[in-house]
Amino acid sequence: MKVYKYGANVDTDVIIPARHLNDPSPAALASHCMEDLDAAFASTVEAGDIIVAGPNFGCGSSREHAPLAIKSCGVKCVIAPSFARIFYRNAINIGFPIVECPQAAEEIQAGDQVDVDFATGTITDSTQGKTWQAAPFPAFIEGIIQSGGLLNSLKARGVAK
Amino acid sequence: MGMTMTQKILAKAAGLESVEAGQLIEARLDLVLGNDITTPVAITEFEKAGFTQVFDRDRIAIVLDHYTPCKDIKSAQLCKQAREFAQKHNITHFFDVGQMGVEHALLPEKGLCAPGEVIIGADSHTCTYGALGAFSTGVGSTDMAAGMATGLLWFKVPSAIKVTLKGKLQPYVSGKDVILHLIGQIGVDGALYQSLEFAGEGVASLSMDDRFTISNMAIEAGGKNGIFPVDEKTMEYINGRVSRPCEAFSADPDAVYTREAVIDLDTLEPTxxxxxxxxxxxxxxxxxxxxxxxxxxxxxxxxxxxxxxxxxxxxxxxxxxxxxxxxxxxxxxxxxxxxxxxxxxxxxxxxxxxxxxxxxxxxxxxxxxxxxxxxxxxxxxxxxxxxxxxxxxxxxxxxxxxxxxxxxxxxxxxxxxxxx
Missing domain, CATH: 3.30.499.10 (Aconitase, domain 3)
Known part of the structure; x- marks a missing residue:
C-alpha cells in the first residue's frame, strides 16, 4: 500500500479545516481530508494507504473529526515518531491504528509500498526491503482497540446505562 | 517519591494513595464539557453505543460558542442536535445564544470550575482551568461521550515540567507574552504528554486573567495541562462563584520534574x-x-x-x-x-x-x-x-x-x- 509522507507538527486544522466541521458525516470529512496540506490527497488516496509523518502528528484542536477524516478515507494507519496527545487518545478511542516508530517514520519515503502487521508491530517497506519493529501498546490500551473503541469497551464492562 | 500537583489531584480522583508518571488510571470526573462542534459527534457516538442516561446532569456543560449565532444551515443543525440532547437529558449547564460565552471564559465565571477538580472538555483549550488549580484537559468527542455516560475516564499520568516565574510583569507585558515566550523556548511539542506546573514568586503578581491566558495555551506546547498553585487570588476569584467544597493541592517538595524552565518577568518583552x-x-x-x-x-x-x-x-x-x-x-x-x-x-x-x-x-x-x-x-x-x-x-x-x-x-x- 502506498505511502503519503508529511513533515513535523501536522496539525488538525490542515487535516480537516474548521470550515468543514459543520458537516461531521464520514463522507464529507473524507472528501476534505488534508485539504490545506496536500490538495491532491483526498482524490488520490486508496483504501489501505498509509500516512507517514514527522513528530507531534495531530497537534492543535481536539477535533475527533481529524482521525475520523483519515479513517474514513480508508487509510490503514499513521506512522510517526510521536503523536499529539489528544489525537493519540482520539485515534485509540475510535479504534484507528497509530504507530509510534521514529526510525520507520524517518526512513520510509513517499510512494514506498509499506505494510503493517498490527498483531506483531512489524512494519515492512517492500520498496526498500526494510523492516522495523514498533513498540506494542500497553495492555489497557490494546484492550480498547480490541473492543473496537472506548465506548464498546465500556459497554462490555457494564459501567454505563 | 513525591508527586506533582497534577499527580496528587489524579491520585485522589482515581482513589489511589499515589500515582507515578506513565501509570494508566481511571479517574472520577467533576465536569464534562463540549461545544457545538464536538458535542454533536459525542451525542452520535453516545446514542450509537446504546447509552440512554447521563451520569449526572449537573456535571455536564454544553456551550454553543464556536459557530454561533449560527453562521449557516449546517451549523444550525449541529446546534439543534446539541440543544435537543440537552433538553432530553435535562442538562443543567446548557448555554445557548444569549447566555453563552466563549466556553473557557464562561465556565470559570459561572463557578463551574474549582481547585482540585478533574475536568475534561471536548475542546483542546480546556486546559484553561489549570489557572484555578484544577486538573483540566482537552479530549475528543468519544471521550466526552464516555464521560457523559460514566463520569469516568482513562488517563496516562503525566510527568511534569516546572516553570518557575521570577520577578514581576512590566507595563504593557501580560500573561500572553509569558506563554508565547515559554512556547518559543520549549517548542510546540516541548511539553508533549506532560504537565506544565507553574511555580515561583512571580506567580503571586499575576492576575487571574493572566493565569487563564497562560494555562489556556499549555496545549500549544503539547501539554496535557498547565496548572497554577492555589493562592489568595484564586480564592478571591472563586469566592461568590463556587459554593461547593473544594480542595487546594500543592506539589510535594520532592516532586520529580523532567526539566525546569525559568522565566524572568522583569525583563520579559512583549512577544x-x-x-x-x-x-x-x-x-x-x-x-x-x-x-x-x-x-x-x-x-x-x-x-x-x-x-x-x-x-x-x-x-x-x-x-x-x-x-x-x-x-x-x-x-x-x-x-x-x-x-x-x-x-x-x-x-x-x-x-x-x-x-x-x-x-x-x-x-x-x-x-x-x-x-x-x-x-x-x-x-x-x-x-x-x-x-x-x-x-x-x-x-x-x-x-x-x-x-x-x-x-x-x-x-x-x-x-x-x-x-x-
Whole structure:
C-alpha cells in the first residue's frame, strides 16, 4: 500500500479545516481530508494507504473529526515518531491504528509500498526491503482497540446505562 | 517519591494513595464539557453505543460558542442536535445564544470550575482551568461521550515540567507574552504528554486573567495541562462563584520534574508568534513594521475584561489605521456588560473597531473575520496554523491585546510601549 509522507507538527486544522466541521458525516470529512496540506490527497488516496509523518502528528484542536477524516478515507494507519496527545487518545478511542516508530517514520519515503502487521508491530517497506519493529501498546490500551473503541469497551464492562 | 500537583489531584480522583508518571488510571470526573462542534459527534457516538442516561446532569456543560449565532444551515443543525440532547437529558449547564460565552471564559465565571477538580472538555483549550488549580484537559468527542455516560475516564499520568516565574510583569507585558515566550523556548511539542506546573514568586503578581491566558495555551506546547498553585487570588476569584467544597493541592517538595524552565518577568518583552506555529516567537520590537490587514481581539485566550481594558487603554482617542479591520469580541455576556459600564465598548466603536457578541468565530476561521488570500492578521487568539483564520495563504501573528491594539492603530505590527 502506498505511502503519503508529511513533515513535523501536522496539525488538525490542515487535516480537516474548521470550515468543514459543520458537516461531521464520514463522507464529507473524507472528501476534505488534508485539504490545506496536500490538495491532491483526498482524490488520490486508496483504501489501505498509509500516512507517514514527522513528530507531534495531530497537534492543535481536539477535533475527533481529524482521525475520523483519515479513517474514513480508508487509510490503514499513521506512522510517526510521536503523536499529539489528544489525537493519540482520539485515534485509540475510535479504534484507528497509530504507530509510534521514529526510525520507520524517518526512513520510509513517499510512494514506498509499506505494510503493517498490527498483531506483531512489524512494519515492512517492500520498496526498500526494510523492516522495523514498533513498540506494542500497553495492555489497557490494546484492550480498547480490541473492543473496537472506548465506548464498546465500556459497554462490555457494564459501567454505563 | 513525591508527586506533582497534577499527580496528587489524579491520585485522589482515581482513589489511589499515589500515582507515578506513565501509570494508566481511571479517574472520577467533576465536569464534562463540549461545544457545538464536538458535542454533536459525542451525542452520535453516545446514542450509537446504546447509552440512554447521563451520569449526572449537573456535571455536564454544553456551550454553543464556536459557530454561533449560527453562521449557516449546517451549523444550525449541529446546534439543534446539541440543544435537543440537552433538553432530553435535562442538562443543567446548557448555554445557548444569549447566555453563552466563549466556553473557557464562561465556565470559570459561572463557578463551574474549582481547585482540585478533574475536568475534561471536548475542546483542546480546556486546559484553561489549570489557572484555578484544577486538573483540566482537552479530549475528543468519544471521550466526552464516555464521560457523559460514566463520569469516568482513562488517563496516562503525566510527568511534569516546572516553570518557575521570577520577578514581576512590566507595563504593557501580560500573561500572553509569558506563554508565547515559554512556547518559543520549549517548542510546540516541548511539553508533549506532560504537565506544565507553574511555580515561583512571580506567580503571586499575576492576575487571574493572566493565569487563564497562560494555562489556556499549555496545549500549544503539547501539554496535557498547565496548572497554577492555589493562592489568595484564586480564592478571591472563586469566592461568590463556587459554593461547593473544594480542595487546594500543592506539589510535594520532592516532586520529580523532567526539566525546569525559568522565566524572568522583569525583563520579559512583549512577544509575538509569527506564522505558522506558536513556537515561532520574536519580541515585538524585532518584527515591528510588518504590514497587516486585520486585528482580532478576543477568544478563550484573550477575551476577558482585563484584555479589553488593555486594548481600550491604547485605542482611547485613537483611530484604527486605514486599510485595517479591527474586530473586538468580548468572551462572555458578563464581560460585554462590564465593558459597557466602563465605556470600553464606546472606545472601541469610536476608534473604528467592530464589536461582536461572544463567539469563537474568527479564531478557527469560522465566521466574524475570515481572511482572504494573502491577508495577514495580528490576533490575540491561540493558533497561527496554515489556514486557521481563512485562506490557506493567509497569515496570523499571535500577540497580546496591547500589541494587537497598538498594531491596529499603527497599521502594522507595533510595540505598545511606543507612542503609536
Amino acid at each position: 509575538v508568534a509569527l506564522p505558522h506555529l506558536p513556537e515561532n516567537t520574536k519580541t515585538v520590537r524585532e518584527v515591528a513594521g510588518l504590514p497587516i490587514n486585520q486585528v482580532v481581539i478576543g477568544s478563550c485566550t484573550n477575551g476577558r475584561i482585563s484584555d479589553l481594558r488593555a486594548a481600550a487603554a491604547i485605542l482611547k482617542g485613537k483611530k484604527i489605521a486605514p486599510g485595517v479591520r479591527c474586530v473586538v469580541i468580548p468572551a462572555t455576556q458578563e464581560i460585554v456588560l462590564q465593558a459597557m459600564k466602563e465605556g470600553l465598548i464606546e472606545t472601541f466603536i469610536q476608534a473604528g473597531a467592530a464589536v461582536s457578541t461572544p463567539t469563537c468565530g474568527p479564531c478557527l476561521g469560522g465566521h466574524m473575520g475570515v481572511m482572504a488570500e494573502g491577508e495577514r492578521a495580528v490576533s490575540t487568539t491561540n493558533r497561527n496554523f496554515v489556514g486557521r483564520m481563512g485562506h490557506v495563504t493567509s497569515e496570523i501573528i499571535l500577540a497580546s491585546p496591547a500589541v494587537a491594539a497598538a498594531s491596529a492603530v499603527a497599521g502594522c505590527v507595533a510595540d505598545p510601549r511606543n507612542d503609536c
